[in-house]
Amino acid sequence: MIEEVLPSHVHAFEAFDHVPLSSLHPQEAALVARSVERRRLEFATARHCAHQALDALGAPWAPLLATPRGLPVWPGGVRGAITHTTGYHAAAVAHGSRVAALGIDAEPDRPLPRGVLASIALPQEITQVGELAARHPSLNWDKLLFSAKESVYKAWFPQTSLALSFEDALIRIDPVRRTFSARVLPPALVRAHPGLSSFAGRWTARAGTVLTAITVDAAPATGGEAAGRHPDPVALRRPPSHP
Numbered sequence: 001m002i003e004e005v006l007p008s009h010v011h012a013f014e015a016f017d018h019v020p021l022s023s024l025h026p027q028e029a030a031l032v033a034r035s036v037e038r039r040r041l042e043f044a045t046a047r048h049c050a051h052q053a054l055d056a057l058g059a060p061w062a063p064l065l066a067t068p069r070g071l072p073v074w075p076g077g078v079r080g081a082i083t084h085t086t087g088y089h090a091a092a093v094a095h096g097s098r099v100a101a102l103g104i105d106a107e108p109d110r111p112l113p114r115g116v117l118a119s120i121a122l123p124q125e126i127t128q129v130g131e132l133a134a135r136h137p138s139l140n141w142d143k144l145l146f147s148a149k150e151s152v153y154k155a156w157f158p159q160t161s162l163a164l165s166f167e168d169a170l171i172r173i174d175p176v177r178r179t180f181s182a183r184v185l186p187p188a189l190v191r192a193h194p195g196l197s198s199f200a201g202r203w204t205a206r207a208g209t210v211l212t213a214i215t216v217d218a219a220p221a222t223g224g225e226a227a228g229r230h231p232d233p234v235a236l237r238r239p240p241s242h243p
Helices: 026-031 036-055 116-120 125-135 139-160 186-190
Strands: 012-017 079-086 087-093 101-107 168-172 179-184 198-206 210-217
Touching: 012 036, 026 036, 026 125, 036 079, 079 139, 087 101, 087 210, 101 139, 116 125, 116 139, 125 139, 125 168, 139 168, 139 179, 139 198, 139 210
Parallel strands: 079 101
Antiparallel strands: 012 087, 079 087, 101 210, 168 179, 179 198, 198 210
């Protein structure tokens, strides 16, 4: 599933079932020692995915620790992202020489709770969700919008350490190509990080899960492509929901 939304130079691994808690390194286990068992199982499985992806990348094995905000501390020269939700866990990594930022997010393919869409979406996005739902009622487009905004945050924050609100990024979803674009709106943020002012992502939905991903190439895109668009065919003022 994850391979559908990432280019070939990004290594990823996914799991649909939990792995044993014993798979955690003691230093990793200490990060969730006071958490309930479900949280520890989710954490262990997500870390397992990350280690599998890092191994495929050729990175040396080491405990994958976390920042005070709960973000993974990736090995030097590596960009990465982790996501987990009920029944799905995944991690994606790439060499920093090729990828400037990564963001992935998985969510249950269920409607957002009542009132949440109005709190996370811009007026244009609310209209877009309504139009998509009318034309393609088999997917919960409000949840896809939410997931896309989470992927934007996960690509943005580790590189900038700047807050990004839900209303700070405008999402456009293409239901046919299964892609989306995102544009950061506040001029001050655009001036501060012009290379991260727009994003191009992919999405997929299957087996009750919505998955979104953003890959921002390290080198400027060629051929007039927008920042963040890779050549392969294919906040929110708080830490990410799925660190």
